[in-house]
Amino acid sequence: MKKRVTRWIVMMAAVCVMMLFPAITGYAAEGTLMLSDPEGMVGGEIPVTVRIDGGGQPIGDVNVTLSYDTALLEFISGTSVEGGDGTLTLTRSGTGAETEMVFEMLFRGLAEGTAAIRVTDSTAYLFSDETLNLTAGESAVTIGPDDGTGGTAASGEPAERVLGQESIEIGGAYYNIYENFSDALIPAGFSRSTVQYAGVEHSAIRQDSSGKVMLFMITGEEDPITVLYNESDSTFIRAERVDVSETFYIFVLSSADGSGLPEAFYETSLALHGVNFPAWQNMEANDFYLIYALSSGGVEGFYQYDQVDATYQRYVAPVKTEEPEEEEDTSTLGKVQKIITDNLLILAAAVGVIVLILFIIILVLSIKLGRRNEELENLYVGDDEDQPKLRKKSRSQFVGYDDDDDMQDDEDDYLEDDFEDEYIDDYADSDDGFEDDFEDEYDDYEDDEEEDMKEYVPGKSPAGGTQQPPKKDSYDDIDFIDV
Numbered sequence: 060m061k062k063r064v065t066r067w068i069v070m071m072a073a074v075c076v077m078m079l080f081p082a083i084t085g086y087a088a089e090g091t092l093m094l095s096d097p098e099g100m101v102g103g104e105i106p107v108t109v110r111i112d113g114g115g116q117p118i119g120d121v122n123v124t125l126s127y128d129t130a131l132l133e134f135i136s137g138t139s140v141e142g143g144d145g146t147l148t149l150t151r152s153g154t155g156a157e158t159e160m161v162f163e164m165l166f167r168g169l170a171e172g173t174a175a176i177r178v179t180d181s182t183a184y185l186f187s188d189e190t191l192n193l194t195a196g197e198s199a200v201t202i203g204p205d206d207g208t209g210g211t212a213a214s215g216e217p218a219e220r221v222l223g224q225e226s227i228e229i230g231g232a233y234y235n236i237y238e239n240f241s242d243a244l245i246p247a248g249f250s251r252s253t254v255q256y257a258g259v260e261h262s263a264i265r266q267d268s269s270g271k272v273m274l275f276m277i278t279g280e281e282d283p284i285t286v287l288y289n290e291s292d293s294t295f296i297r298a299e300r301v302d303v304s305e306t307f308y309i310f311v312l313s314s315a316d317g318s319g320l321p322e323a324f325y326e327t328s329l330a331l332h333g334v335n336f337p338a339w340q341n342m343e344a345n346d347f348y349l350i351y352a353l354s355s356g357g358v359e360g361f362y363q364y365d366q367v368d369a370t371y372q373r374y375v376a377p378v379k380t381e382e383p384e385e386e387e388d389t390s391t392l393g394k395v396q397k398i399i400t401d402n403l404l405i406l407a408a409a410v411g412v413i414v415l416i417l418f419i420i421i422l423v424l425s426i427k428l429g430r431r432n433e434e435l436e437n438l439y440v441g442d443d444e445d446q447p448k449l450r451k452k453s454r455s456q457f458v459g460y461d462d463d464d465d466m467q468d469d470e471d472d473y474l475e476d477d478f479e480d481e482y483i484d485d486y487a488d489s490d491d492g493f494e495d496d497f498e499d500e501y502d503d504y505e506d507d508e509e510e511d512m513k514e515y516v517p518g519k520s521p522a523g524g525t526q527q528p529p530k531k532d533s534y535d536d537i538d539f540i541d542v
Contacts, residue, residue: 090114090183090191092123093333094176094198096282098243099168101205104135107176107198109149109162117186118157123149123193124180127166131174131202137164146179155186168202171243175199175302196332199300203241222277225257229286229295230313230334234276236261237283244275244283246300246308248355254288263288268357273298273310287312287353298353299331303371308355309362311336315351320361321376324349329364338364349374 091112099105111121125147127134134143139151139162149162178195185191223236238261245251245264252265254272263274272290275283287296287310297313317326317339329338329348339349348364354373361374399406 088114088116088185088189088191090118090193092178092181092193092195094178094196096199096201098201098203098241098282099166100203100241101168101171103168103205105132105166105168105200105202107164107166107200109164111160111162111183111193113158113160113185113191115158117155118153118160118191119155119184119186119188120152120182121150121160121184122182123162123178125149125176126179127176128174131168131170131172132176132200133167133169135165135167138162140164153186166200168200171202171204171241173199173201173243173246201241201243203243220277223256223259223261225259227276227295229276229284230297232278234278234284234286237275237277238262240275240283246355247306248357249273254290256288256293266353266357269353269359271353271357271359285310287314297334297336299334299336301331301352301371306355309352309371310354311350311352312359313337315361317349319376320349 091114093110093112095106095108097105097107109123109125111118111123126145127147129145134147137147137149140147140149142148147164151160151162153160176198178197181193181195183191183193219239220237221239223238226233226235228234236256240262242251248268249264249266252263252272253260254263254274255261261274263272265272272288274286274288274295276286276295277283285298285300287298288294289296298310300308300310302308311331313336315337317324317337320339323341323343324339325342327338327340327348328335329350330336336350341347341349346366348366349361350364350371351360352362352371353359354362358373361376363372363374364370365372
């Protein structure tokens with residue numbers, strides 16, 4: 060009973076886990092958090108906009124924490140924004156209709172320089188309670204010197220912009236050179252300068268360590284961008300500043316062809332502050348990218364970007380160790396070895412062809428030799444069908460028959476026949492008296508033999524002893540027993 064109750068408890072727990080499983084596995088949507096990069100003056104009000112995009116889905120609750128430099132900026136006010144002393148909190152709940160949320164903040168410039176406003180923490184959800192992951196950027200507020208006007212609170216920029224007459228195409232958009240930019244835009248390590256373009260002198264900045272020239276350009280009412288100007292061929296390269304640390308930054312450049320990079324890097328693009336720059340992703344470690352940049356120290360080259368930690372580090376290509384060249388052997392043997400080594404594949408193919416030809420020759424000769432042997436055998440021996448077939452005799456046919464006797468009889472018959480033929484041929488016409496004398500003499504001889512022979516009785520002798528068989532003078536008198 061106890062085991063049955065335990066089993067039911069386990070089953071009910073499994074059912075509950077299965078029912079709760081859909082609630083446990085949540086869906087995470089992707090969104091963006093963007094900040095504007097305004098300009099202002101010392102003593103003037105500078106507006107900053109924070110925009111959150113839910114990727115086309117209704118946004119629910121949002122909570123964002125920002126930090127700013129209190130030495131350069133003073134927080135005045137903001138919608139749904141609280142805090143001060145370097146930290147601000149943005150909080151809002153959506154109604155289910157907003158796919159985008161906008162927060163407006165107002166700062167006052169305290170000193171010249173570039174103040175960064177960064178996102179230190181963010182938590183956001185869709186209206187359906189699904190997590191909204193925010194890809195956050197940062198703001199660079201440029202603060203220029205006070206020109207006596209006190210600035211314009213509406214735009215946070217100087218009262219009037221002076222632009223060059225030339226319309227320059229960069230990345231599919233047309234820009235004009237920004238002539239009267241403030242010193243607040245000049246980064247550390249650069250100095251104000253001028254440059255000639257299309258026969259006209261324009262305001263620019265020049266890097267102290269490398270001598271590279273940069274220009275500020277504007278299109279419409281947007282914030283100025285930074286471009287690298289190549290004086291040798293009068294070309295412009297889009298640049299984007301990225302602060303790596305408080306004292307080190309890099310300008311990511313859009314000019315690089317990736318030549319000389321290892322084969323493990325695949326060309327792609329990387330978005331920085333809403334701008335796509337050429338990049339090369341490491342296919343062996345997908346979280347690492349290479350970008351081409353100019354550092355604050357004047358070093359231009361590839362930098363490795365870690366997408367997970369959002370860090371940048373100068374990239375040093377692996378050094379290829381070259382093996383020392385072997386001294387060439389100028390002897391005859393060395394030359395032969397070099398020829399063999401250089402033409403190893405050809406030699407291997409030639410050897411293969413020779414082996415194949417020899418195999419074919421051996422095969423053809425073997426077939427011909429077999430046919431020749433067959434012809435000779437048929438010539439001297441003949442086919443089995445041409446041989447006379449002998450009837451097999453049984454053993455009973457040879458009872459009482461001696462092979463030697465048969466051979467002897469054959470010989471006797473042969474001699475007798477020859478003798479008779481010769482006798483008939485040579486002596487047929489001889490004197491009849493000679494034949495008669497011979498017959499009479501032969502008859503007398505037979506009579507004498509019969510008289511000499513006595514009757515033989517087995518087991519008896521004339522003297523009472525064992526009778527001995529008479530002696531036989533010729534083979535004709537011997538009785539043979541057939542075996």
